[in-house]
Amino acid sequence: MAKSIKLSKINPEAPKGFEKEATIKKTKELVTKIGELSEKLYAEKKHNLLIVFQGMDASGKDGVTKNVMLKIPAVVIDAHSFKKPSEEEFAHDFLWRVNQYSPAKGQIKIFIRSHYEDILIQRVHNWIDDKKVKQRMKSINAYETTLAQDNNTTILKFYLHLSHERQLEKLDERLTDPTKQWKHNPADYEESKLWDQYMKCYEYAINESEIPWHIVPSNQRWYRNYFVAQIVHDTLKKLKPEYPLLPHDGKTKS
């Protein structure tokens, strides 16, 4: 990789000059446009999108999906949240379960967590050794390249970059806010203690990826949503999806 990133050097705060209310308004406009563009993508069936969200607990993977993808019709979008693998999934190679959710032409697939977990949580806990990590990184790059080359897939990978302090605040919110208590999991506090190890493993995954990552400053939800919405919007716009038209006489199908 040409450039090597260090997460501790990247600011997780919204940059100066962004005003909250104005940014939320801009995000709403982008979200509407994303919805319109996604319908054309679906009608045209030339391109497709795979959007990967990774980040520590409480970084907002579900939240950003909910807010940014709000206007994409259900027939176009599918969001899959990868949890602990099942016994059947563990009996296969690590890409088996992920591959089943690869996007078809015209689709937008969201991975909330992804194949990267197999070199993150598994590495932090030493369930796999460095040799396996290296092999898997190679497999991941090959898998993503196959999608891009063979099915015209555009892959957007977002790391939701949160400070450790902000994570603990957000985990604590879950203890008090009655609309968030369902998200509370005592194990999240245990994983949070492994913060530095996680950062190292994330840096490896980001630096060794052939298809680049977007590092999303995520300490403020409103800025995080805006950042992602802008990239998704610009990506869709560049694909120039168009409704396929009938041929000139309007009666025969070309």
Next chain:
Amino acid sequence: MAKSIKLSKINPEAPKGFEKEATIKKTKELVTKIGELSEKLYAEKKHNLLIVFQGMDASGKDGVTKNVMLKIPAVVIDAHSFKKPSEEEFAHDFLWRVNQYSPAKGQIKIFIRSHYEDILIQRVHNWIDDKKVKQRMKSINAYETTLAQDNNTTILKFYLHLSHERQLEKLDERLTDPTKQWKHNPADYEESKLWDQYMKCYEYAINESEIPWHIVPSNQRWYRNYFVAQIVHDTLKKLKPEYPLLPHDGKTKS
């Protein structure tokens, strides 16, 4: 690749010194042992096998599967015959449909035709260009490497090597033998005219594969079956599958 094969230089006949009845008897013994070993493989759930059969029409992909895998219990084996891709399959990358049938630990999966068709029939008919062929070959090698490294999969690839003359004889048998008429397809004679192009594409696939192929002399069914049975048997035997035993006191589960 270290060695480059030329199919026209390889004899598709049974080698001298093999007597038909004695060979059939030996094959039967191997088939029984394959069945026994496969039960241990399933019980142990450490290893798994992917067996790929490729070859021209009438080369005996179905026949060899039927005869050699006869004693493998249904719960251990799954044979999938890859036909023309569906609309949904075509809307994905070419490995998507194949990946769903990747073996789990303890399983033996048979691919009758496979991901190689995507650089064989598609290349012969110029549905894809050479750049795409090269990309796909790279994707195939990466896919097979992932299975081998990440899931302990042993991949056996067999090219059923038939002479063009013998193919035409066997296609003609389908016109007269009432137990074979259901296999007759006039399109097979059309594909047969593209023999030389197919051989070139097969040679490319075989020579560029990282995991090597077995070239099976297939002009005689009995020798073809023996050849494959021997390799499947020896492969299973080398994996040394064993029934897992209870721990010493026989009461607790280790």
